Amino acid sequence: MSKYYVNKFLYTIDRDPEWVASYREDPRATVDRWEKEVGGWLNPVEQTSWLEFTAEEREALATHDYVWLFEHGAHFFLNLTLFIALFDEEYAAEKGPLAFQTEMAQKLGHWTGRDYPSVAM
Amino acid sequence: MAELTAVLASTHHPFYYKATTSPEDQRPPYAADWQRKVEAYRETLTAAEPDILVMVGADHFHQLWLDNYPQFLIGKQETYDATFYNEEREFGIPKYTLAGDIELSRYMHEELLGKDFDFSVSHELKIDHSIICPIITVRPDADLPIVPIYTNIFVPPLPSPRRFYAVGRAIREIIDSFPSDKKVAAIGTGHLSLELGGPRQFGEHGPDPLFDADAIEWLSTGNIDAILDNVTHESMAGAGNATHGFMDLLLMMGIAGPGVHADYVDHLDLFHTREMYMTWYPNKTQEQLDAAARAAATANASTGPIYASDPAWEKFRVTQEQA
Numbered sequence: 001m002s003k004y005y006v007n008k009f010l011y012t013i014d015r016d017p018e019w020v021a022s023y024r025e026d027p028r029a030t031v032d033r034w035e036k037e038v039g040g041w042l043n044p045v046e047q048t049s050w051l052e053f054t055a056e057e058r059e060a061l062a063t064h065d066y067v068w069l070f071e072h073g074a075h076f077f078l079n080l081t082l083f084i085a086l087f088d089e090e091y092a093a094e095k096g097p098l099a100f101q102t103e104m105a106q107k108l109g110h111w112t113g114r115d116y117p118s119v120a121m
Numbered sequence: 122m123a124e125l126t127a128v129l130a131s132t133h134h135p136f137y138y139k140a141t142t143s144p145e146d147q148r149p150p151y152a153a154d155w156q157r158k159v160e161a162y163r164e165t166l167t168a169a170e171p172d173i174l175v176m177v178g179a180d181h182f183h184q185l186w187l188d189n190y191p192q193f194l195i196g197k198q199e200t201y202d203a204t205f206y207n208e209e210r211e212f213g214i215p216k217y218t219l220a221g222d223i224e225l226s227r228y229m230h231e232e233l234l235g236k237d238f239d240f241s242v243s244h245e246l247k248i249d250h251s252i253i254c255p256i257i258t259v260r261p262d263a264d265l266p267i268v269p270i271y272t273n274i275f276v277p278p279l280p281s282p283r284r285f286y287a288v289g290r291a292i293r294e295i296i297d298s299f300p301s302d303k304k305v306a307a308i309g310t311g312h313l314s315l316e317l318g319g320p321r322q323f324g325e326h327g328p329d330p331l332f333d334a335d336a337i338e339w340l341s342t343g344n345i346d347a348i349l350d351n352v353t354h355e356s357m358a359g360a361g362n363a364t365h366g367f368m369d370l371l372l373m374m375g376i377a378g379p380g381v382h383a384d385y386v387d388h389l390d391l392f393h394t395r396e397m398y399m400t401w402y403p404n405k406t407q408e409q410l411d412a413a414a415r416a417a418a419t420a421n422a423s424t425g426p427i428y429a430s431d432p433a434w435e436k437f438r439v440t441q442e443q444a
Binding site: 007008011014016042070076078081097098102105106108109110112116120121 | 319358
């Protein structure tokens, strides 16, 4: 698991409204574009040559699979905040306040009482 | 020398601003009670008549990032912008511009290094909601210069609880020796038991009310021995995956000092988490104690420690025994 790279994705998407909108609308294409335009760059000039997703990581990000990401040690705060950005408004309008957050908790319910996957790297 | 007139340790909650500023008919049912308690707590700071605020918080991956993540960091600027795009988006928190007290930042940084606390420094720090939330709650005019201090409660491996406490003790000594006639208040925010992005998030209560009961007793009695005996990174994770923010409250207790009882203690069960509002007056005046007593009467708070034996916690013990 390239935890750092997955977290870098969540972090850099979440902080930019254009990337958030893109990731919501077309996650698979956004992951591809992000790897070219953002993921491999330390700053606008310097490239990082060695960072890449595993096939499973790319698929999880391309399918908005926050349960898989939690289970493989993506940072809980990034994983929560970005998916709130994607889904909170639509869920709240349909089912009331915090409906998305509650559903996320339910989908992770099988982890209650167990040690969670570590976010340490 | 400067005078430390108040130490505040509180939880921070980014929902507070929207919950209490939305049109009345759109406010959540808990908003009125919450606002009453927060506005009472605010009076405990006002009574300290501070000139400078030393503010302790933790960046939530807004600026500080995993390519270079500090354990402890101080800002050293004359001005700080605050509130990031994704905080406006998620919480509706407005942007602020805060003045910085660069003289105290510089003194604090040098003295911390002199005491072997090797702080990182930022000269372009943007403040996030760990510091703006308490500005909104206890100093909404945002009219005082700040010295921001960030800790790592987020990126394991984390510094130990013992280290957070020791940093607090050092900050206390440094404020007390700051060559100035200013009055300084120290305000730090963190969390009691808290779950974010995990199965226990946004439940009926916080993830571990009995941890909260112990935590409030330990903090409000300055019981550092009990904390160091009972609180580890693992035990905090057991109480909720984001409970490590408790260490910022512990740091504030370090500023107040060992065995020192808090002069104002309040808490509120805000469904998915418990809010806590605590103030110490290190150089107590009758005016401060009177202000705390008035605030406590308004908020139904305590002017001294709240113990884990308090009847407020009984219902949670029953629940746990049944489980």
